[in-house]
Amino acid sequence: MLDIAEELDRWVEQGRDFAVATVVAVGGSAPRRPGAALAVDADGTAIGSVSGGCVEGAVYELCRQALQDGACVLERFGYSDDDAFAVGLTCGGIIDILVTPVRAGDRVRPVVAAGLRAAATGRTAALARIVTGPADLVGRALLIRDGDHDDRHEGDRHEGDRYEGGFGSHPELDRTVAAEARAFLDAGRTGTLEIGEQGSRCGAPLTVLVESSVPPPRMIVFGAIDFAAALVRVGKFLGHHVTVCDARPVFATRARFPEADEIVVAWPHEYLERTRVDARTVLCVLTHDAKFDVPLLQRALRLPVAYVGAMGSRRTHLERNARLREVGVSELELARLRSPIGLDLGARTPEETALSIAAEIVADRRGGSGVSLAGAHTPIHHDTAPAPAGRIGSVA
Structure with missing residues (x-):
């Protein structure tokens, strides 16, 4: 839901009632990820x-129905061997979709509205909603904000x-x-978690969808x-x-990198020591x-970042690794280095x-x-199978 936060935030401001269908889980060759x-x-x-x-047509009708009856619905769509043209995913995938009414007076509306506003204004936040469990809990929502955010009402603080x-x-x-959603938020992840009704790992199970809204991930090009x-x-x-960093001011200019978000003139290692990075x-x-x-x-190889790649020929790579060993970089740390950088596309x-560098980043x-x-037997999408679905109650 937070992927369309700007539009929905405007709907909230205009006082509109709406229902939102959110992908909860996917399996096989489903085209959209959880949170769509x-x-x-x-x-x-x-x-x-x-x-x-x-x-889309079937989900549209589910949303219209949810607006009328105020019921939250979990529906599964998948490929039908008997009728490939029936409502379903003819690509062979399976998706579970949670449909939630967000109407004036609905208990969930203030929390959803706050989550939409946070996402629409670029603030870090996670929205957790119960997907399966007792009918009186399904659709309930909790908003986890960034630790630096402090503009909520006093009664909302815990x-x-x-x-x-x-x-x-x-x-x-x-x-x-x-606490669980905070871990999702720190990693910028959207997905589900299973938890007991009383907050433990035992007891009646609940499925909770956690949607994270975080700033764009950083790419630092040295x-x-x-x-x-081009990168x-x-x-x-x-x-x-994207940040471009170089110690040479004659090259690190806005004229040469008009599309960069930041251009930094500094020794690369000194800049890396003082800038913010994450997973x-x-x-x-x-x-x-x-x-x-x-x-x-x-x-760089000692930081908890997602990817470290370095350009150079194979000879440069071997010489550079030798120098890194000399300054105390371990074999385990060297194993994190993607060098020569990029996938083998025959790029010139x-x-x-x-493109080859970006492809390696995505694959990683x-x-x-x-x-x-073509000809491979690997999955196109690396997803897990969704949980069972069905009609699951009301959030009114």
């Missing part, structure tokens, strides 16, 4: 998508936690889900060269916040100059090279093999 959403207002206006077109709303059940359930200019463009296309950050070292590479990689131009993030799908 389609919303329909009382006038029948629709925004968003849950399947890329396969089941000792030791930063969340608002709640499930109205056992108090430990709110605290436990908030080395203001032509290959870097900046690809990085922006993939949704990264989604990717570091691309394109300088292939030992005086820059060695101190930079010595630090800066644009082709940028998604667990892909990097081999051609």
Whole structure:
């Protein structure tokens, strides 16, 4: 749902009632990931998508029905061997979709509205909703905000936690889900978790969908060269916040990198020491100059980032690894280094090279093999099977 937060935030501001269908779980070759959403207002206006077109019509009708009866519905859509043209995913996938009415007076509306506002304004937040469990809990929502955010009402604050709303059940359930959702938020993940009704790992099970809204992941490109200019463009296309860093002011200029979000003139290792990185950050070292590479990689390979890649020939790679060992980089740390950077596409131009680097970053993030799908027996999407679905109660 947070993927269409800006539009839904406007609907809330306009006082519209709406129902939102959210992908909860996927299996097989499903086209959309958990968190993807389609919303329909009382006038029948629709925004968003849950399947890329396969089941939009059926989901639209479920949203219209939810607006009328106030019931939350969990529905499964999948491929039918008997009738490939029936409502379903003819690509062979399975998706579970939670349909939630968000109407004036609905208990869930204030929490959902706060989550939409946070996401629409670029704040870090996670929205947790109960997907399966007792009927009186299904659809209830809890909002976990970033630890630095502090503009909520005093009554919404909880000792030791930063969340608002709640499930109205056992108090430990709110605290436990908030803590679990914080881990999702720290990693920028959206997905489901299983938990007991009283907040423990035992007892009646609940399924909770956690949707994270986080700033774009960072891509830091070290080395203001032509290959870097192409990589900046690809990085922006993939949704990264891109920084270019180089110690040479004559090369690190806005004229050379107009699409970069930031341009930093500094020694790379010094900049890396003072800037913020996290588990989604990717570091691309394109300088292939030992005086820059060695101190930079010595630090980079010890940071909890998603990806570290370095450009250079195979000979450069071997020489650089030898220098890194000399300054104390361990074999385990060296094993994290993607060098020579990128997948083997036979790339020659800066644009082709940028594509090979981006492909490796995506494969590393998604667990892909990097081999051609044609003739391979690997899955197209690396997903887990969804849980059983059915009609599950009301959130009115």
